[in-house]
Amino acid sequence: MKHNLTITIVLLSFFLLAQITGLWLINSDSKISVDDQGNILVSHGDTSLGERPQTEGFGSFLYLIIGITIGTLIVLVLVKFRKANIWRYWFFLAVWMALSVSIGVFVKQKIIFNYDIAMLIALILAVWKIWKPNIIIHNVTEVLVYSGIAVLLVPIFDVFWAIMLLIAISLYDMYAVWKSKHMVKMAKFQTNSNVFAGLMIPYSMKDAKMQQVNEKSSTAKISKTASSDTKTSKAKPKTAILGGGDVVFPLILTGAVMEALMGKKTIFPDWLSWLNPIFNKMYEHVLTKPEAFMQSSIMIVTTTIALALLFFFAKKDRFYPAMPFVTAGCLIGWVIVLLI
Numbered sequence: 001m002k003h004n005l006t007i008t009i010v011l012l013s014f015f016l017l018a019q020i021t022g023l024w025l026i027n028s029d030s031k032i033s034v035d036d037q038g039n040i041l042v043s044h045g046d047t048s049l050g051e052r053p054q055t056e057g058f059g060s061f062l063y064l065i066i067g068i069t070i071g072t073l074i075v076l077v078l079v080k081f082r083k084a085n086i087w088r089y090w091f092f093l094a095v096w097m098a099l100s101v102s103i104g105v106f107v108k109q110k111i112i113f114n115y116d117i118a119m120l121i122a123l124i125l126a127v128w129k130i131w132k133p134n135i136i137i138h139n140v141t142e143v144l145v146y147s148g149i150a151v152l153l154v155p156i157f158d159v160f161w162a163i164m165l166l167i168a169i170s171l172y173d174m175y176a177v178w179k180s181k182h183m184v185k186m187a188k189f190q191t192n193s194n195v196f197a198g199l200m201i202p203y204s205m206k207d208a209k210m211q212q213v214n215e216k217s218s219t220a221k222i223s224k225t226a227s228s229d230t231k232t233s234k235a236k237p238k239t240a241i242l243g244g245g246d247v248v249f250p251l252i253l254t255g256a257v258m259e260a261l262m263g264k265k266t267i268f269p270d271w272l273s274w275l276n277p278i279f280n281k282m283y284e285h286v287l288t289k290p291e292a293f294m295q296s297s298i299m300i301v302t303t304t305i306a307l308a309l310l311f312f313f314a315k316k317d318r319f320y321p322a323m324p325f326v327t328a329g330c331l332i333g334w335v336i337v338l339l340i
Contacts, residue, residue, distance in 0.1 A: 002240075002311050008308070008311045010201050014139050014142075015199065015246075018143040019303065022251045023251065023254055023255060023258060023296065023300065024293065025102055025106075026150055026154050029151055030044055040262070040286055041263065042263055043155075048100045048115040048122075049097060049152075052153075052155060060156040060157050061164055072182075074090075079189040088130060088193065096123055097122075099141060099144050100118050100122035100123075101148035101149070102147040103118040103125075103144065106118075107121075125137070130195060135202055142198065142199055142244065146244060146247045149248050150251040154251075154252055157252055157255075159260050162252050163253060165253075166250065166253055166331075167327065169245065169323050170327045173324065174323075177319050187243065196241060201240045201241075202238065245323065249327075250326050250330040253330050254300060254330065257337060258293060261287045261291075261292040262286065262287060298336050299330055299336075299337060302333035302336065306332070307325060310325040
């Protein structure tokens with residue numbers, strides 16, 4: 001077992017909370033309408049950041065893959081030159097933007113709303129998270145961050161390209177952890193700089209108080225910590241972590257499936273359009289928003305079970321790519337949803 005039972009349960013609970021919160025926000029943000037031909041349309045308004053990227057299908061897939069590639073290269077450069085402070089400010093901006101999207105959905109539910117309120121609340125939480133962190137605010141904001149990313153991205157993905165995205169990221173995750181190991185280097189860099197993009201659960205409350213990295217001594221401090229980490233790598237891990245991608249990518253597919261259940265019928269691209277009638281029969285009974293939320297939540301259950309199996313059967317002090325397991329659980333849940 002990779003972590004003790006208590007830590008595993010807490011980590012899985014935050015993962016489950018992120019999936020439920022994200023799916024609920026996507027559902028709340030969606031609008032159902034009927035066109036002149038009687039077709040049911042699922043749409044979303046602008047976010048607190050404005051319009052979503054004007055792309056769909058393969059374009060959405062390529063858009064996100066390019067973004068991930070560029071982001072990874074930038075982080076690897078920061079890791080190489082140990083620029084923790086640049087990483088801190090860049091992560092702060094990303095957190096602020098993602099939080100504003102998720103909080104914007106909450107604010108929009110009121111009769112009187114203003115996206116400036118969402119941006120202000122998100123700014124306060126982002127500053128708190130980065131410069132006055134504690135383990136509670138870190139994980140709660142992570143839940144909202146990945147929910148916000150899902151709200152932003154799900155409307156531009158259909159089921160097919162969401163599946164392709166999960167498969168591609170799973171293959172990359174295996175390569176990055178087992179072959180090149182650069183994912184491990186990035187995780188250690190983020191942990192040592194006290195700014196980790198993902199869920200983080202300490203083994204003891206003494207580890208819960210994360211110390212702020214001083215700008216003038218951050219490079220030396222991280223170097224010293226990295227050296228110490230190498231010497232004690234065989235010791236019992238003090239912190240359990242789960243990368244942010246392992247949280248948000250399955251949520252993108254779950255959200256796309258939920259929207260298909262509500263009437264968004266385009267599942268496959270034109271070159272596979274002959275499959276659409278087959279699968280549309282499985283979606284022919286259009287569900288209401290609450291019904292679609294409940295039925296697609298089956299995927300959350302199977303994905304959480306798959307992640308739990310990884311934690312229970314993984315060995316201590318070893319790094320594992322979580323995405324292949326998460327993807328398998330998500331796809332199993334999709335098949336169950338289709339058969340219901």
